[in-house]
Amino acid sequence: MKAIAYQKFGNIDVLQNVEEPRPSVQANQVLVKVKAVSINPMDWKIRKGEMKLMSGLKFPKHTGVDFAGFVEEAGSAVTGFKKGDEVFGVVKNNMKEGALAEYVAVPSANVWKKPAHISFAQAASIPIVGAAAVTALHKMGTIHPQSKILVNGATGGFGMFLLQLLKQQKADVTAVTSTKAIDYASTWGASVVVDYTKEDMLSKNVVYDIVVDLSGKMGYDNARRIMKPRALFLNPTPRPIEIPTSLFKNLFSRKKHVAVLSHPSKENMEVLLNAINNGLQIEVSQVFPFSQFNQAYQYAEQGGFIGKVAIEID
Incomplete structure (x- = not known):
């Protein structure tokens, strides 16, 4: 599968489009075919080495935290999700894992059903912020x-x-x-x-x-x-x-x-999903194709945009 990774801390130019094996699924995990990933300041803070005490010094590293897509496979212990479900979620360890790839394997507790009336880019914009x-x-x-x-x-x-x-x-x-x-x-x-x-x-x-x-x-x-x-x-x-x-x-x-230190949880996702189903708006100011991941990060890191920025994977 294609994924975005980097071999050293640095600016946008350290990001590389690489080929990696598709992740296997453990009993408590779901494998998600990723359709969209949103960009967060955390992505470049980790990439630039500003959080190396938590992210560690081992490479390669990957980027992206929250995502949306389809369930491709559910582990043997997973209930509540099946192949084809539209979902959104976060990687388990945002300091060491990344969602910007064709597939991601995450614990089922880190995934939620996507509201039908919003896009994958909008859903990927929910968890962290x-x-x-x-x-x-x-x-x-x-x-x-x-x-x-x-x-x-x-x-x-x-x-x-x-x-x-x-x-x-x-x-x-x-x-x-x-x-x-x-x-x-x-x-x-x-x-x-x-x-x-x-x-x-x-x-x-x-x-x-x-x-x-x-x-x-x-x-x-x-x-x-x-x-x-x-x-x-x-x-x-x-x-x-x-x-x-x-x-x-x-x-x-x-x-x-x-x-204010936070991480997506069942409780705060319930609050958000209730608000979204009652009309909360999600503005995605710019959506970039996967091939333009460098441009996407350049745009996001400049700031000044409204809402969120996302990358779509076809």
């Missing part, structure tokens, strides 16, 4: 219509899910995004939309109960200026050092710095 959005929602605690929430960098994949989940909670959400994404932020549930190319959120005389920094560009120290005395700062992209230091600092401050 969707699970992160559900986790962020749980970290916020009780939300009510008076809760003032700021989402900075609100119209990427994470923000797409989070805004729509917050809309279901009837929260008062301010979204910070680019000019081209203003309409999306409003449609997805923001009460107020701020164009960061024209306004500086930190200079406004407004304070929030919760600040979610999806862009990673604001930072906790800056966010403190616009946080209420007992507010939360949610950080979905913490640097390794920020996890222990935030726990220590939180002992002495009422303005809490909370790392």
Whole structure:
């Protein structure tokens, strides 16, 4: 089968289209014929060696975490899936495995039935950012219509899910995004939309109960200026050092710095599938064919797109 792999850490040019044996299926696994894989920042952070303490130094490595496709084969201990089922899921170990290949073998617990009304590219866009959005929602605690929430960098994949989940909670959400994404932020549930190319959120005389920094560009120290005395700062992209230091600092401050660490699970997928079946929208701004995997990663790593980017395998 064809797959994308790399033999050393580096930029996009280390990615190679290679031939590998089709994976065999263990008793608790399903073999999925992959139709689409979505791109996440985690892909290039691992590839560039930024997470080598967790990914290890053994090569070749593969890329891609979440996928969608057809069940090709189910292991002897698997119930609930059969050949031909349309599914989406994630690889078991995103630090050492990759989904960008013609076939992937994963535990059946890491796979869910694809809603019939969405495409494979949309389904492949759900697990990583969707699970992160559900986790962020749980970290916020009780939300009510008076809760003032700021989402900075609100119209990427994470923000797409989070805004729509917050809309279901009837929260008062301010979204910070680019000019081209203003309409999306409003449609997805923001009460107020701020164009960061024209306004500086930190200079406004407004304070929030919760600040979610999806862009990673604001930072906790800056966010403190616009946080209420007992507010939360949610950080979905913490640097390794920020996890222990935030726990220590939180002992002495009422303005809490909370790392959002998540992984797709049965529970958060149930929340997402319920929301999707009730109208949650999944925007895939660009879909690339497998042969253009380099261009796909180049486009994704530049940022500035709305929703998600996916690669389709024919």
